[in-house]
Structures are given as structure tokens and as C-alpha cells.
Amino acid sequence: MEIVLLQAFNALSLSSILLLIALGLALSFGLMRVINMAHGEFMMLGAYTVYVLQPLFAPLGGPALGLYFVAALPLAFLTTALLGAGLERLVLRHLVHRPLDTLLATWGVGLVLQQAARSLFGAPNVQVTTPPWLQGGITVTGSFTMPYIRLFIIGMVLVAILLVWLYLVRTAAGRRTRATMQNREIAAALGVRTPRVDMLTFGLGSGLAGLAGCALALIGPIGPSLGTYYIVDSFLVVILGGIGQVVGTAIAAVAIGGANALLEFQLSASVAKVLVFVLVIAFLQWRPAGIIARRAAR
Amino acid sequence: MPARLSRRSFLVGTFGLSAAWLAAVGGCAPPPATPTPLPATPTPVARAGPAPGAAGVIKVGILHSLSGTMSISETSVKDAEMLAIEEINAAGGVLGQKLEPIVEDGASDWPTFAEKARKLLQQDKVATVFGCWTSASRKAVLPVFEQLNGLLWYPVQYEGLEASPNIFYTGAAPNQQIVPAVEWLLKEGRTRFYLLGSDYVFPRTANEIIKAQLAAAGGVVVGEEYTPLGHTDYSTVITKIKTARPDVVFNTLNGDSNVAFFKQLRDAGLTADRLLTLSVSIAEEEVRGIGPEVMVGHLAAWNYFQTTDTPENKRFVAAYKRRYGEGRVTDDPIEAGYLGVYLWARAVERAGATEVARVREAARNLEFAAPEGTVKVHEKNQHLWKPVRIGRVRPDGQFDEIWSTGSAVEPDPFLERYAWAAALKKGR
Numbered sequence: 001m002e003i004v005l006l007q008a009f010n011a012l013s014l015s016s017i018l019l020l021i022a023l024g025l026a027l028s029f030g031l032m033r034v035i036n037m038a039h040g041e042f043m044m045l046g047a048y049t050v051y052v053l054q055p056l057f058a059p060l061g062g063p064a065l066g067l068y069f070v071a072a073l074p075l076a077f078l079t080t081a082l083l084g085a086g087l088e089r090l091v092l093r094h095l096v097h098r099p100l101d102t103l104l105a106t107w108g109v110g111l112v113l114q115q116a117a118r119s120l121f122g123a124p125n126v127q128v129t130t131p132p133w134l135q136g137g138i139t140v141t142g143s144f145t146m147p148y149i150r151l152f153i154i155g156m157v158l159v160a161i162l163l164v165w166l167y168l169v170r171t172a173a174g175r176r177t178r179a180t181m182q183n184r185e186i187a188a189a190l191g192v193r194t195p196r197v198d199m200l201t202f203g204l205g206s207g208l209a210g211l212a213g214c215a216l217a218l219i220g221p222i223g224p225s226l227g228t229y230y231i232v233d234s235f236l237v238v239i240l241g242g243i244g245q246v247v248g249t250a251i252a253a254v255a256i257g258g259a260n261a262l263l264e265f266q267l268s269a270s271v272a273k274v275l276v277f278v279l280v281i282a283f284l285q286w287r288p289a290g291i292i293a294r295r296a297a298r
Numbered sequence: 299m300p301a302r303l304s305r306r307s308f309l310v311g312t313f314g315l316s317a318a319w320l321a322a323v324g325g326c327a328p329p330p331a332t333p334t335p336l337p338a339t340p341t342p343v344a345r346a347g348p349a350p351g352a353a354g355v356i357k358v359g360i361l362h363s364l365s366g367t368m369s370i371s372e373t374s375v376k377d378a379e380m381l382a383i384e385e386i387n388a389a390g391g392v393l394g395q396k397l398e399p400i401v402e403d404g405a406s407d408w409p410t411f412a413e414k415a416r417k418l419l420q421q422d423k424v425a426t427v428f429g430c431w432t433s434a435s436r437k438a439v440l441p442v443f444e445q446l447n448g449l450l451w452y453p454v455q456y457e458g459l460e461a462s463p464n465i466f467y468t469g470a471a472p473n474q475q476i477v478p479a480v481e482w483l484l485k486e487g488r489t490r491f492y493l494l495g496s497d498y499v500f501p502r503t504a505n506e507i508i509k510a511q512l513a514a515a516g517g518v519v520v521g522e523e524y525t526p527l528g529h530t531d532y533s534t535v536i537t538k539i540k541t542a543r544p545d546v547v548f549n550t551l552n553g554d555s556n557v558a559f560f561k562q563l564r565d566a567g568l569t570a571d572r573l574l575t576l577s578v579s580i581a582e583e584e585v586r587g588i589g590p591e592v593m594v595g596h597l598a599a600w601n602y603f604q605t606t607d608t609p610e611n612k613r614f615v616a617a618y619k620r621r622y623g624e625g626r627v628t629d630d631p632i633e634a635g636y637l638g639v640y641l642w643a644r645a646v647e648r649a650g651a652t653e654v655a656r657v658r659e660a661a662r663n664l665e666f667a668a669p670e671g672t673v674k675v676h677e678k679n680q681h682l683w684k685p686v687r688i689g690r691v692r693p694d695g696q697f698d699e700i701w702s703t704g705s706a707v708e709p710d711p712f713l714e715r716y717a718w719a720a721a722l723k724k725g726r
Contacts, residue, residue: 003541010533145567219561265538268523
């Protein structure tokens with residue numbers, strides 16, 4: 001029983017991580033049809049933001065030391081959002097309607113960012129100290145412990161997805177975004193400044209990648225190639241969820257996370273990975289548009 | 299790929315410059331600080347073998363991944379080899395000639411390793427090459443070195459079962475790391491083993507060896523798990539480990555997966571006193587990347603630690619930090635890369651030539667006072683006699699040595715001296 005609970009929590013935790021890394025892509029890939037291969041590198045930059053901020057807070061000492069992580073969240077968001085907006089303005093704008101070219105261009109940008117990080121911070125991994133208030137966990141029964149970091153990530157994802165949903169549904173800017181993505185020409189004819197919407201949306205997606213990077217810094221490696229470990233999974237989630245569907249993305253993350261945790265426990269990590277791919281492919285054969293198909297006319 | 303092109307042209311430029319600089323130095327101002335060897339240069343005593351480049355220069359190749367995933371580990375080994383070359387040059391060079399390093403980037407890509415090895419041997423005509431890290435890269439360059447009769451000094455512990463006449467193995471064979479570590483754990487009363495590794499050749503071969511050894515010595519394997527390289531979520535694996543209740547996790551994970559595994563192990567409340575792990579691919583450099591506070595108390599088996607107490611090591615660590623910065627650390631593969639350069643230089647001095655056949659002959663039973671202690675080249679299999687150590691991670695990321703063999707252990711890459719290994723070989 002304990003093991004079942006533990007694995008259920010692991011599944012939830014894995015799903016939250018998948019959702020966190022895929023949420024930004026759901027915007028840039030889902031809404032804009034830009035295949036952003038540099039998404040992983042934006043996460044890497046987010047993780048390095050945590051690393052850079054840590055020594056600045058060292059003089060504070062004591063429990064205040066942990067504040068560096070709180071400060072890193074908005075800073076990472078802003079840094080990567082600005083970079084993303086810049087990338088959209090300088091590169092992607094010229095590749096509108098050529099999704100395959102955006103794949104190549106952003107992959108190249110990703111390589112440049114990786115090598116830049118390598119030159120700037122060195123090739124070896126760097127480490128950060130987990131803030132004191134995120135160390136340890138809640139012990140429910142005997143060997144069932146819920147680490148604070150995992151709970152924090154789950155909470156962070158819930159907040160992020162709520163904010164993104166509110167932004168898209170409840171704000172004027174969000175409405176303009178959806179209008180542009182549904183029919184660019186008519187939106188433009190009605191006075192929406194579509195280039196500006198593109199830049200903002202892509203910036204927002206990249207900023208979310210930066211946020212994800214902060215969280216990943218606490219549970220995984222921080223190095224120049226960090227992004228490459230997550231990029232495939234995040235695309236998998238977005239495609240399974242259905243293009244442009246924030247809710248679909250969430251369901252897909254839970255499905256993939258759950259399947260992974262279950263299969264890995266019963267079989268092995270390598271086999272689980274393969275089976276999850278097979279299941280996703282089979283599902284897309286059955287429903288090519290993903291879990292939630294787009295209803296709007298194109 | 300723009301990044302790669304620009305780096306290549308940058309390197310070409312750098313080589314051009316350094317070559318021009320060396321030519322200028324070698325041409326007009328021979329270093330006066332070398333008293334005896336200089337007169338020897340005009341009378342070349344048997345300068346056979348790969349022809350040296352400019353007069354008074356012996357070209358040597360360095361072939362490591364300076365970009366891509368493996369650059370994390372290999373860049374530091376390159377640094378150590380460059381340091382040894384600089385030291386040897388400052389002391390007058392080899393056979394009175396300066397060493398000129400030619401650095402190539404294997405880019406964490408095995409075909410690139412083979413291509414660059416060929417380039418170093420055929421185009422640059424280097425006397426020897428120091429390089430590689432992964433077994434895959436070594437296997438990729440091996441046919442090139444055998445075909446062109448080159449010489450490779452390979453600095454990393456590996457799974458054994460190989461002995462090429464064109465390779466000197468300066469890292470540990472399995473019987474100098476894995477086998478003694480298992481023996482020690484059993485002696486400590488830890489008999490229930492959980493084998494965790496990355497899914498590729500080294501961990502799988504290593505675990506075959508461990509399973510055979512445990513079967514003979516009365517240990518039990520309570521679980522065996524492989525995760526893909528770059529795997530980042532270990533919560534499920536940790537659940538499985540918890541369920542299996544092992545005495546020790548024998549860890550052959552490689553690369554960044556280790557960071558995820560140890561961080562998540564700590565988050566799950568499993569510190570070293572509740573679940574002990576022993577790793578064979580985590581050295582000081584990796585501990586620094588994982589975070590010492592996450593790894594405190596866990597064990598690693600190596601031949602060398604930065605804290606190893608020898609006068610040679612004090613000198614080496616001081617020199618390395620002086621050259622590359624106080625913040626840098628040394629570790630086992632770094633030391634093995636460093637000592638490889640010295641062993642080659644000694645062998646060349648003994649042979650009086652850089653020709654591969656003569657260097658190989660001269661290297662037999664060659665001894666060297668390395669930072670890890672005195673090592674000796676094995677006369678047959680070209681591995682090294684090395685001491686074996688087990689260390690425990692300290693809060694500062696260094697290791698406390700808790701056990702060592704004291705003297706050097708004979709390398710046995712094919713595990714011929716172990717009865718239980720016979721079945722293992724029959725099985726493959």
C-alpha cells in the first residue's frame with residue numbers, strides 16, 4: 001500500500017515536471033507553430049540564473065541565504081523572456097509560415113547558447129545549495145516521504161498554469177493572442193498588431209522555460225547540456241496534448257508521467273521510455289490531433 | 299553549424315600562431331637553460347619513426363572532447379596533459395627537444411574521434427597521442443592506431459577485456475577498482491547489492507563481473523537497473539531500491555544522471571547512513587558538480603584522490619592549481635592523464651627515439667613516481683600496476699581515504715587470475 005502511494009506521488013511529481021517544461025512550448029509551438037529547439041537552452045539559462053544569484057546572497061547568511069532562489073524566479077523569467085522576444089524579432093519573424101526552417105534556426109541558436117554557456121561558466125556542471133526551507137520533506141508513513149522540492153514544483157506548476165490560462169482567457173492581450181493564432185489576417189484587419197503579439201507570446205513561452213530551469217536546478221544537473229535532456233519529453237507532451245491546448249497539455253503531462261512511473265516500476269527505465277513512445281505513437285495514429293483537438297476553423 | 303565552424307577556424311588560427319611562434323623560438327633563440335641536451339640535437343642518434351616537425355620539436359597529439367556532453371570530464375584531462383607537457387618542456391624537453399602539443403576536439407562523437415586520430419597520425423605525424431575517455435571513443439580510434447601503428451595513452455578506468463599493443467592504459471583495469479571494491483564491501487558485511495548503472499557497455503560489463511564475483515563470494519544481487527544516458531528522474535528507481543532493501547548500491551551511472559540520482563536520493567531522505575552507495579565513475583570533479591552536501595558520506599573507489607598523501611601529489615596539486623586556478627580540483631583520470639605524458643617521455647628517453655616499436659619496448663616494466671604512488675608498466679598487457687583506494691566524500695567535496703591496498707596491484711584486464719571469472723568469459 002505504501003509503495004502504491006509512493007508511486008502515485010512519484011507519478012504526480014513527474015507529471016508536474018513534464019508540464020512545467022512543456023507549458024512554455026505549448027505557447028510557442030502550440031500557438032505559434034514555431035518548433036523551438038532552443039526551448040531546452042532557455043531552461044538551461046534559467047538554471048544558471050539560480051547559480052549566478054546564489055553567491056550574491058551569500059553575505060546575508062543564515063536563513064536569508066535561501067532568498068536567492070526566490071529572487072532567481074522573476075529574474076530567470078525576465079532574462080529568458082527578453083532573449084526569447086529578441087530571438088523572435090531577429091530570427092523567427094523572417095521565417096513565418098516555414099515551421100521546418102524554424103526548427104533548424106532555433107536548433108542552431110540552441111547550439112550557440114550551449115557553447116556560450118560552456119565558455120562563460122566552464123564545461124563541468126555547477127551546483128547550487130538547496131534553500132533550507134526546501135530541504136527534507138514530509139514523512140507520511142515509514143518510507144513514504146514527500147520531498148518539499150517536489151511539492152514546491154507541483155505548486156509552482158499549478159500557479160503557472162492558472163496564470164497562463166487567465167492570461168489567455170481573461171485579458172485583452174490574451175484575447176489578441178488567441179485571435180492572432182486562430183486567424184492572423186482577420187485579426188490584423190481588425191487592428192491587432194500581430195507582430196507584437198508574436199513577440200509577446202514567444203517571450204512568454206521562453207520566460208516559462210526560464211522558470212522551469214530554476215526548478216530543475218534543484219533536482220537535476222546544471223550544465224551546458226541540461227536542455228537536451230528535457231527537450232524531447234516536452235515536445236512529446238505538447239504533441240500528445242493537442243496543438244495549442246493548455247488543458248490538453250496538462251492532461252498529456254499527467255498521462256505520460258503516470259505511464260512512465262508505472263512502467264518503470266514494473267519493468268525498467270529503458271523499457272519504460274520505449275513503451276511510452278510506442279503508446280504515444282499509437283494514440284496519435286488513433287487521434288492525430290492529440291487529446292484535445294482544436295475546434296476553431298483554420 | 300556555425301558554432302562549430304567558428305571554433306574550428308579559431309583553433310586553426312591558434313595553431314597557426316603557435317606554430318609560427320614555436321618556429322621563431324626554435325629557429326633563432328634556442329632556450330639557454332638546457333645545458334646537456336642541446337649539443338645532441340645536431341647529431342640525431344637514431345631519430346627514426348614518425349618524423350618530427352620543425353627541427354628541435356617533437357609533435358604530440360591530444361585528442362579529447364572539448365565540446366559536447368563529454369567535455370565536462372575530458373577538458374580537465376586535457377588541461378593536466380598540457381601541464382605535464384609544459385613541465386617537461388620547462389625541464390628541457392625530451393631528448394633535448396621541446397614537445398609541441400597538437401590539440402584536437404573529438405566533440406563527444408565517436409566517428410570524429412577516429413577521423414581526428416587519423417589526422418593526427420597521418421597529417422601531423424605526431425609521435426604519440428594522449429586522449430579519449432569513453433570506451434566507445436577508444437574502440438573507435440583503436441583500429442586507426444593499429445593500422446597506422448600509432449601510440450595512444452588512455453587515461454580512464456574501463457571495463458577491461460582489451461590489450462592492444464598500440465595502447466597504454468594508464469587508468470584502472472576492473473581488478474584494480476571494481477573487484478577490490480566488491481571484496482571490501484563484502485568484508486564489511488554488506489552482502490545485499492543493488493546494481494544501478496547507465497545503459498551502455500561499461501556498466502553492463504562491470505555488472506556482469508560483479509554478479510560473477512558475488513555468486514562466488516556469497517553475495518546477493520537484490521536488484522539490477524539500467525537507465526538511459528541523460529536520464530533525469532530517479533524517483534521510481536529510488537522506490538525500487540527502497541523496496542529491495544540492499545546493504546549497498548553499487549553505482550555505475552555515468553555523466554549528468556548522477557546529479558539527478560544523488561539530489562533526489564537526498565530529497566527522499568536517504569542519506570549515506572541510511573543507504574550507502576559506492577560509485578566507480580564519480581571523482582572530485584563530479585562531486586563538485588553534484589554538490590558535496592548531497593554526496594557526503596558516500597563512497598567511491600579509485601586509484602588516486604586529490605587528498606592522496608605523497609610528496610609527488612602535493613607538488614602536482616599545487617602545480618595544477620597554480621596553472622588553472624585555486625578553484626580547480628584534481629582527480630583520478632586527471633592524474634592518469636598527467637602521468638601518461640611522463641611515462642611516455644621516460645620511455646622515449648630510455649629508447650633514445652620516438653619510434654613506436656622502440657618506445658613500447660622501452661616502456662616495459664618502466665616505473666614512475668606518480669602522484670598516486672609508484673606505478674609500473676606491465677610487461678605484457680601495457681596496463682599499469684596501481685594502488686587501489688576507497689574514499690568517503692567529505693563536506694568540502696574531497697575524499698577521506700578509508701582503505702587502500704598500500705602497494706600497487708598487478709593489472710589483470712582479462713581477469714585471468716580469478717577462478718570465478720572463467721565462467722564469465724565462457725558465457726560471452
